[in-house]
Structures are given as C-alpha cells and as structure tokens.
Amino acid sequence: MRAFRFESLTLPPEADEMRRKVRAFLKEERDKGRYAAHRTSWSTFDPEFSKRAAKAGFIGMIWPKRYGGGEYSNLQRFVMTEEMLAAGAPGGAHWIADRQSGPQILKHGSERARELILPRIAAGECYFGIGMSEPDSGSDLAAARTKADKVEGGWVINGTKIWTSNAHRVHYLIVLARTEPPSENRHAGLSQFIVDTGSEGIEIRPIMNLSGGHEFNEVFFKNCFVPDDMMIGKPGEGWTRVTGELAFERAGPDRFMSDIRLLVELVDKIGREPNERQAVEIGRLAAHFATLRRMSSSIAGLLERGESPVTEAALVKDVGTAFEREVPEAVRKLLPVEASLDDDDEYSQAMAHVLLHAPSFTIRGGTPEILRGMIARGLGLR
C-alpha cells in the first residue's frame, strides 16, 4: 500500500530545554493559584493567562522576531503545546490565533496586516476566531455563500457565518467569502479576509452549546467594509488558503489531548492500587495516547522540514479525536460515579464537563467523515 509517512522523531536538546522552561512556568502558575487544571484546556478562555504565557515567550514562538515571534523551531512549539495541554492550562483565548490565524497571516497576509496584528498576537493581547462555516455550508465548505464585493479601497462583505467560536470576545475573524459568483469549479472564486470584529456592519448572536456554555455564535455581516490589505493572499485563492490553514490545525496534540485531564483525575481517584479491570483499561488508553503522541510528533518533524503532510494530518486527527471521544466512554465504566456539574466531587464534575463537550471533538476542524474521504483518496480509492 501507499505508506503514509510517520517517521520516528528524536526531539533535539533545545526541545527538551523548552520542555523544562514550559514546565517551570506552569508550575509557578499553579503554585501561585493562578489557574486550576481545566478539563478541556484549549477551550478555556482566559486572557490574563494568555498575557502571562506570551510574556514567557510561548505565543508566536516560530515567527520572526520582527513580528514579535521567538524564532523557535516547530519542534519547540510542539513541546510547548503538549506541555500546556498535559497541564490543563487555559490557553483558549490565544489558541486559534497562535495555531492557525497567525501562521496564515505570516505566510500569506499583507505586510501591513503582519505588522499590525502579529506582534499583538505574540503579546497575548489579540485573539482570533474562524469564519468558515455558514448555515448552509458546514462540511461542504465550498458551498459558502457569504460574498465580498469590490469597492474603492477594499471589499464589502455580506452574509452569515455560524458556529463561530468566541466571536463575541476575539478581535478578528478570518472570513471565507465568495469574491466571484459560483461557477462549475466549486473551489474557484473564494477569498479569505481578516475582519475586525469591531467593524461597522457586524452583528453577533450568541448560541449556547449543550454544556450551557457560550462559545458558539452566529455572525451577520451587513455591508461590512474590509480594506484591501486585509485580504489574505490574492482574490480567488481562498480554497487553497483555507485547506492550507486546516492542515495547521489538524495534527497537533490538541487533537488527542482535549480531555486528557480526565484520565489524570481518574488515576488519582482510583488510587495506587487499581483492580484488574481498571489497570487494564488505563493501560489500554495510555497505549493509545502514547502512540498518538508519536504520530503527532512525527508530523511536527515533517512540518519542521517544510513539508505539508495533509493526508497524514487528517489521519492523525481522525484517530486522535476518536480517542478523545472514547476517553469518557471508557472511564465511566471504571468507577461508579454519576456525572454532574453540580456535584461536590470534582471527579463527578470533570466527567460531566467532558461528557458535555465530547460531541464537539469530532466535529470541529473537519469531521471524521470528511477526513476519511481524504484518507481514502490518499489510499487510491477515489
């Protein structure tokens, strides 16, 4: 078969050095009582934490120094990311900007956009949301109907985006819009724009999720003006840009560590002497986890060499998010604890919190159904 590439990666000494640095930072954060390990860490929005993480140099790590970056390697960033997740750090405010919006602007944005935005992201002060999905365009992203019409000095956006996480508290959205009417080539005529959420002509409606939280929003654009230099790339490049952006977000440790803290809390709850069923199941989950970590680090190695392993990234996300979904299902059978957000028992709360977030793990960033289509293409089946 056409083998997917998951070569072994040995982390260089500077990555180990970074690991020590991040651990020391997180230990201090916890010792000072600045955060409690959250159960779905990268969904927890905490601007003050983001600012402190930025000060320690953990945002925009791989960007050039002139844009506020640290000029570190992909592997050092990989280590920072996994340490943040393992410690349940609340990185949700800056997560999207650091993971995909910033890199997208750095690679394809205008010079003004870079100078205006990247240093603020790296300072932990500027956050992003993803403006891809629409009411009639979810997995079928090319069906986007939001349009941008050319006017003097820029573009005017009209349309609706939905499932826009944190739209009500981020500074910018990267919006995918039609700059040409639909044609036979469904992927043609789309473009990406950086839209300031404080612009005229934007209305944001909250959508509560099933855990009772407000992350999702519906965002209405009515004659919303965006200057020319806030387009990402050239007109019509949107599809290429958007698939490139998705590749950044698919293979990272955040695709299998979203609920890893539940496993940590389970182990503590069980104590030092598990029964056989508990030991076996914890061992099984740990084997999945350790293996995913290898696969993800291998992709970080490919990215470091400048490659773009799109299919491998899709595969890691498919296997990784399946694991995330499995964790609460497996864990609930190991202890007779009924999940409740209101219970005095922290473990019961953790169970409830993860159960109520788990459905999103296999939806955000591309569903398994979409990913498996990409993998099948890689296997020569379509």
Added chain:
Amino acid sequence: MEDMSAIVLEQADRLFAQHIDKKVLSAADAGHWPDAPWRAVEDAGLPSALVPEMKGGAGLTPDVGANLIRRSAFHSVPLPLAETMIANALWTDAGGDVIAGAVTLAPVNPQDRITLVSGAAGTILRGIARHVAWGQQAPTALVLAHDANGKAFLCRVPTAKARSNKTRRNVAYEPREDVDFGGVQLAASDILPAPASLGVDGLMPFGAAIRVQQMIGGMERCMDYALSYANERVQFGRPIAKFQAIQHMLAIAAGHFAAASAAGDALTESPRLGDDALAVAIAKSRCGESAGQVAALCHQVHGAMGFTQEHPLHYATRRLWSWRDEWGAEPWWQDKIGRMICAQGGEGLWPLLVDRPAAAGAA
C-alpha cells in the same frame, strides 16, 4: 549505511517472495517443515542478522531488524525466523556463539517457569513450557531457566531431548507445542548467565517485540489485498472502492495500521528490540488491538471470497489472530502499564510517557 539497509531489506523481500508461495504455505498448514525456504534464509545469513558483526552476525540495527521481521510476516513466512534472530542476539549477548539451525524461545507464557537443578547427575532442567513455537521442529530451544536462588540463566537445549506433550497448532496452523523439559541434562557450555537485558519479565518483552513487528507486516499485507480487491471487484456497476462505505472502512483500517506502525517503531530506538519494556507493553497493546480491527475490516471488504482457501487473505489474517494472543495478549500488557501509571499517581502519567530515558526498561 541507509543504502545498505535498503539493499538488505530488498534482498530479503525478494527471497521471501521467491520461496513462499501458496504451495509452501498450505504444506506448512498441514504440518510440514518448509525445508527449502529455511535453507534459503540460512544461506542469506538472516538467522544471525541481529548479532553484532564482531560476533559473527550481520549487525543489523534494530530498525532494519524490525523491518526484516515485518517483511517476513508480510509474506507469512511459516518459520521461526524472528525467534531465531532474537535467540541468537540474546545468546551471543550472554557470551555464546551463533547457534546453527532454527532456534525457538521458551517459556512463552508468563505463568510457565523452568528451573535449573544441580545434583550428582549434573545439571538438569525441570518444567513445562506451553505453546512453544515449532517446539519440536526447531532443533534448538533457547530456554530461560532459574536456579534455586532465583538467578536467571539462558540454556541452549536440543529439542530432541525434551518431550512434546501435545501437538498443538495456533489458528495460523503453525505448531505451538507444549514442551516438557523435565530431566533434560545440560553440558556446562549450554548454560550461560542471562544477560542484563533480561529483566523481571524475562523473555516476554523480546517475544512480544517480535510479534509486534510481525503484526505490522501482516497488517500491511491485509491492507494490500483489501485495497486491490476493492479496486477490482465490481458491484452495482462500479468498483466497490467507489462506495463511501468501503472507503471509510479502509480509511479506518489505515488509521489502525499507521498507529500500529508508529507504536512498533518505538521499539527500534533501544539497542535491542525488546529492551524497553514499557515501549513493548504499549506496542503490543496497540498493535494487538489494531490487528483485530484490520483483519475484521479487510475480511469484510473481501466478502465471501476472503472466507475461502482460494484467496490468500487468510494466511495473513489467521496469523494476526495468533500473534496478538502470543507472548501476552493485550490485557496482560495493559495491566502492567495501568499499574505502573497508578503507582505514580495522575500527575505521573505524562512524565512516565514523555520523559522516556528515565522510564526505559522500568516495566
């Protein structure tokens, strides 16, 4: 060096392809020792592939050795080749010379214990090892035995001297004999103190490391068969590969295969496959789970044809079902990992898996 490895693997692959065909495999299924293929792998020097050059072997690195075992499993080579490779590596590590002919390993089950008893009549063995691969047909068994003080020794035992209590086959129809070593007398030169690389679990991590690499090779074969079949088989007017249901089944199988391969790769980072007991536990667990899934999905893609002797899929899948159970099935290894994690507490989970140099060999 990388080129040399590629040449070694390519030559081995060609040799396996040339000598292992349906005829050989069905004769092996019927209990016949494949003599010509064994002589061919012996002539190619494969039994001592993992022995350092200064001790008379090919000195292959663990990753090339792992790939060699994967290729042999890809071709369903019905021989204790991997057992012989590991046995020679361990025996020479203990100070012995390369052993001529096929060598099997014993004991295979964690519950079985072989003891060394010294008396007036010399040194003899006691104990039964169950499910020993080719326990009668391999001329030599490398046996891990303990003396009265609990000290571990490796013993070179001619299998002709031991009794096979029961002729038994695994579901791949490969011989797995219950061997009674009771009363077998050993010369001093056949007993060496076990090398330091054998920890509390004895041969288990080494045997499991072999099965891990074999499962990966076997899964690759299943995937190859299923991908070809899906592209050839036409139903409802088009190749079944064009149906989304089939595409998703094979994508899931590809995920299992990729995960298994990654877990198996981890074993090649220590000096010998099997040295890092925690990595072995993780890999045997992950590969065993994948093997079951890949076999099931690939059978489903093949429909009734895969359930026949006419299609060769079963040579690969029956081996996967055997290998995942041998040298500790998934729960045996998972239990070890789980207990190790619980002993450290929740916050110990992450460092245990990540800070590997400290954890290596700790299982």
